[in-house]
Amino acid sequence: MKLTFSDEAEAFRQKIASWLAENLGGEFAELRGRGGPGDEHSLVSERKAWEARLHAGGWTGIGWPKNEGGQGASLEQQVIFHEEYARAGGPGRMGHIGETLVGPTLIAFGSEAQKRRFLPGILQGLVFWCQGYSEPNAGSDLANVKTRATFHAERNEWTLSGQKVWTSLAHESQYCFVLARTDPTSVGHKGLGFFLVNLQQAGVVVRPIEQLTGTCEFNEVFFDEAVCADADRVGAVDGGWQVAMGLLGFERGASTLGQQMLFKNELADIIRHAKRNGAARDPMLRQRIADAEIGLRIMRANSLRMLSGSSDGSLQKEAMIYKLYWATWHRNLGKLAMDVLGAESEIVEQAPYGLSRLQAMYLFSRADTIYGGTNQIQRNIIAERALGMPREPRG
Amino acid sequence: MIRDTAASFLAEVSSPAAVRAAMVRAEGHDQQAWQRICDEMVWQALHIPESYGGMGLGYVELIALLEQMGRFLFCSPFYATVCLGANALLVAGTESQKTTYLPKIVAGSTATLAYTGSNGGWGADSIELIVAPHNGGVVLNGKCRYVPDGASAEILVVAARSKGSHGMSGVSLFVLPQETAGLTRSWLPTMDQTRRQAELVFDNVQLDSDAIMCEPGAAWPLLEKIIDLATVAIVADQVGCAQQSLDMTVSYVLQRVQFGRVIGSYQAVKHKCADMMVKAESARSALYYAACIAAEALVDGELGADLASAASAAKACGSDACFFNTGTAIQLHGGVGFTAEYDVQLYFKRAKSSETFLGDSAYHRERLAQRLLDEGAGDEINL
Ligand SMILES: Cc1cc2nc3c(=O)[nH]c(=O)nc-3n(C[C@H](O)[C@H](O)[C@H](O)COP(=O)(O)OP(=O)(O)OC[C@H]3O[C@@H](n4cnc5c(N)ncnc54)[C@H](O)[C@@H]3O)c2cc1C
Numbered sequence: 001m002k003l004t005f006s007d008e009a010e011a012f013r014q015k016i017a018s019w020l021a022e023n024l025g026g027e028f029a030e031l032r033g034r035g036g037p038g039d040e041h042s043l044v045s046e047r048k049a050w051e052a053r054l055h056a057g058g059w060t061g062i063g064w065p066k067n068e069g070g071q072g073a074s075l076e077q078q079v080i081f082h083e084e085y086a087r088a089g090g091p092g093r094m095g096h097i098g099e100t101l102v103g104p105t106l107i108a109f110g111s112e113a114q115k116r117r118f119l120p121g122i123l124q125g126l127v128f129w130c131q132g133y134s135e136p137n138a139g140s141d142l143a144n145v146k147t148r149a150t151f152h153a154e155r156n157e158w159t160l161s162g163q164k165v166w167t168s169l170a171h172e173s174q175y176c177f178v179l180a181r182t183d184p185t186s187v188g189h190k191g192l193g194f195f196l197v198n199l200q201q202a203g204v205v206v207r208p209i210e211q212l213t214g215t216c217e218f219n220e221v222f223f224d225e226a227v228c229a230d231a232d233r234v235g236a237v238d239g240g241w242q243v244a245m246g247l248l249g250f251e252r253g254a255s256t257l258g259q260q261m262l263f264k265n266e267l268a269d270i271i272r273h274a275k276r277n278g279a280a281r282d283p284m285l286r287q288r289i290a291d292a293e294i295g296l297r298i299m300r301a302n303s304l305r306m307l308s309g310s311s312d313g314s315l316q317k318e319a320m321i322y323k324l325y326w327a328t329w330h331r332n333l334g335k336l337a338m339d340v341l342g343a344e345s346e347i348v349e350q351a352p353y354g355l356s357r358l359q360a361m362y363l364f365s366r367a368d369t370i371y372g373g374t375n376q377i378q379r380n381i382i383a384e385r386a387l388g389m390p391r392e393p394r395g
Numbered sequence: 396m397i398r399d400t401a402a403s404f405l406a407e408v409s410s411p412a413a414v415r416a417a418m419v420r421a422e423g424h425d426q427q428a429w430q431r432i433c434d435e436m437v438w439q440a441l442h443i444p445e446s447y448g449g450m451g452l453g454y455v456e457l458i459a460l461l462e463q464m465g466r467f468l469f470c471s472p473f474y475a476t477v478c479l480g481a482n483a484l485l486v487a488g489t490e491s492q493k494t495t496y497l498p499k500i501v502a503g504s505t506a507t508l509a510y511t512g513s514n515g516g517w518g519a520d521s522i523e524l525i526v527a528p529h530n531g532g533v534v535l536n537g538k539c540r541y542v543p544d545g546a547s548a549e550i551l552v553v554a555a556r557s558k559g560s561h562g563m564s565g566v567s568l569f570v571l572p573q574e575t576a577g578l579t580r581s582w583l584p585t586m587d588q589t590r591r592q593a594e595l596v597f598d599n600v601q602l603d604s605d606a607i608m609c610e611p612g613a614a615w616p617l618l619e620k621i622i623d624l625a626t627v628a629i630v631a632d633q634v635g636c637a638q639q640s641l642d643m644t645v646s647y648v649l650q651r652v653q654f655g656r657v658i659g660s661y662q663a664v665k666h667k668c669a670d671m672m673v674k675a676e677s678a679r680s681a682l683y684y685a686a687c688i689a690a691e692a693l694v695d696g697e698l699g700a701d702l703a704s705a706a707s708a709a710k711a712c713g714s715d716a717c718f719f720n721t722g723t724a725i726q727l728h729g730g731v732g733f734t735a736e737y738d739v740q741l742y743f744k745r746a747k748s749s750e751t752f753l754g755d756s757a758y759h760r761e762r763l764a765q766r767l768l769d770e771g772a773g774d775e776i777n778l
Contacts, residue, residue: 001455001683001684001687003684003687003688003691003698004698271767271768274768275768280768280769283761286760286761286764286768287757287760287761287764289764289767289768290711290759290760290761290762290763290764290767291711291760293708293763293767294681294708294711294712294760294763297681297684297704297705297708298677298680298681298708298712300684301680301681301683301684302676302677302680304680304684305680305683317672317676321672321673321676321677324669324673325673325677376666378669379665379666379669379670380662380665380666380669382669382672382673383665383666383668383669384665386669386672387641387645387665387668387669387672388645388649389645389648389649389659389660389665389668390649390657390659390660390665392662393660
């Protein structure tokens with residue numbers, strides 16, 4: 001396990017750190033520390049403008065290959081980018097889904113024409129994307145997707161009908177990648193297609209859903225004969241599942257270390273409150289604060305292990321435990337924050353329901369163990385894929 | 396590499412039958428196996444610098460070895476000799492003590508460290524043995540308890556404090572051979588029979604000045620470093636135990652059938668196994684990080700400054716993981732897990748002695764909390 005970065009990498013760190021220091025000011029100063037988990041509904045147009053600024057500085061698509069318009073940055077450099085970005089209080093990335101999910105998926109599975117059509121908009125921070133996987137009856141059991149895609153040979157296009165749900169930031173996105181059934185007689189993961197659907201059309205209705213935080217970050221998305229050109233289908237007509245799974249594989253990666261920097265800032269915040277209000281003298285809270293620090297150290301060591309291990313992106317054991325570990329840790333941190341604040345934890349910053357950062361973190365952290373594969377599903381995955389135990393029976 | 400060599404050698408000398416045979420011997424280990432380690436494997440010399448006759452490898456390799464020893468419940472004076480005795484000499488010995496004793500360890504002499512008194516704590520306050528000046532040397536009076544392999548170790552490093560001193564002040568370290576007049580050693584029978592502990596009673600034990608290790612009365616910072624290095628090492632044993640308990644459990648639940656299915660197909664069982672893997676892997680991550688830091692600390696590198704925190708983080712999480720995994724192993728084995736015949740109980744007992752030794756998880760979390768929350772702690776979290 002390597003504990004330090006190369007000199008070359010440290011020089012790269014200097015470069016991104018000073019660019020951020022220069023650019024995350026002026027019109028963008030208010031974005032510092034905003035738009036992260038629990039705050040993703042905030043300052044949306046400002047954060048979109050920030051994406052374009054990032055592009056102007058050459059800081060979008062840094063992990064993409066050079067010949068696809070990216071920077072071809074090494075894994076080490078990407079880690080440093082994310083660390084410095086979080087350290088500087090860089091705002092939650094509006095372009096996150098496009099850059100980390102859609103881009104790599106098109107680079108791996110897309111046609112040349114699709115890459116030419118969609119990658120530039122993502123890189124320039126002009127086109128925003130959302131993820132249309134979950135449906136009312138397809139959550140953990142994603143293969144149960146029922147949204148129908150029907151091909152019209154004469155127009156060489158598809159029409160989609162059905163409903164997606166929990167679609168984060170759909171109301172702020174132009175495009176959605178949609179998993180839909182191309183073969184109406186199929187069941188399970190066979191007979192699914194993967195479509196890049198323009199949301200700005202008559203056949204699409206996006207309805208925000210209020211979350212327990214009182215704000216709206218996710219939506220229901222209704223498709224009623226929504227149109228999608230055949231050229232905007234990725235992979236084989238019945239090969240959408242492979243594309244969808246490939247995409248999920250891109251969800252982990254270099255950004256995890258950046259996420260830890262956010263976590264670290266939150267814990268530092270909690271420690272400041274504990275010292276101020278005397279919670280730091282409570283023996284039980286001392287144990288829990290130390291435990292949170294230990295968890296943070298474990299996540300960091302775990303990432304260093306991932307980085308020192310295979311760089312070909314193959315999933316290792318320490319990677320498999322990661323989602324379950326961080327989600328549970330963060331949910332506990334939310335509870336710890338409230339317990340440290342004591343009576344004051346109840347009082348919101350602003351009537352009627354303007355939550356403080358830590359309150360929003362506490363509430364939003366309940367979602368961490370649900371999205372991206374619930375804790376129970378993570379345990380199934382670990383047991384089945386890492387430990388070789390029997391698969392769950394299916395109904 | 397070293398991991399695979401260690402695993403295949405230990406599979407032979409530390410088979411379940413060999414462990415059970417060693418457990419009932421007075422000294423708690425098989426002398427022949429220890430001799431083979433010293434002669435064939437030369438593991439006792441692994442991290443001792445070449446200038447003292449050692450192999451000059453690092454702490455990371457040592458940790459890989461210890462992890463396998465935990466996995467195979469290895470009964471041996473290795474930990475006490477290398478992770479307590481040799482480390483103490485390396486960190487606090489004078490040059491002449493190092494040249495006297497380290498080559499002896501390389502040649503197969505056993506060693507240990509004694510510092511805790513009857514109070515059974517693990518910090519500076521736990522030192523109860525009293526030292527006083529005497530004829531240009533010193534005289535020791537009092538007791539040390541819970542000393543690993545304390546009744547058989549040939550070289551002893553002991554901590555004592557000056558009368559009336561408290562906490563970190565007044566602490567000194569000494570190195571002495573086992574045959575020292577006034578010293579009485581006796582085994583303390585233990586619940587975990589794969590390890591031996593002893594009580595050392597000092598009745599007017601007189602030592603020459605050349606037994607004094609570092610600056611008299613100011614030894615605590617060095618002793619703390621020795622303890623932290625030993626702490627990282629015991630976590631390796633915990634990780635090995637935690638992993639082996641998981642492996643044994645998975646293989647058991649995949650062959651045991653109830654209600655017409657292997658019990659490993661029930662989700663309640665699968666999820667417990669998944670949790671065991673999370674515990675083992677996260678403790679391993681904390682351990683590997685701490686091992687890198689320990690390697691740095693041994694050469695006084697800059698990153699070594701994080702040793703105390705890294706060791707406490709690893710011990711807290713290693714203790715929890717090892718207890719959880721060995722306890723869950725018994726649960727998922729059902730009735731057979733409660734028998735003397737099945738090995739899971741041996742891991743469960745070893746887990747408890749590893750957890751207690753050098754401080755349990757609550758002790759180490761509190762130690763971290765002091766660094767994070769108390770007077771002098773900055774607002775920055777050091778990561
Ligand atoms: C804040 C947030 C943002 C989201 N954003 C998106 C998005 O942008 N795009 C998108 O497509 N989706 C999104 N989701 C949806 C998310 O992926 C699903 O909520 C998740 O997969 C769980 O599905 P479900 O809600 O239908 O719950 P269910 O699958 O019905 O699960 C309910 C409970 O049953 C348990 N359970 C289910 N199956 C099993 C099993 N086999 N074994 C044991 N326990 C089981 C679950 O663990 C859970 O506790 C988001 C969700 C949240 C909370």
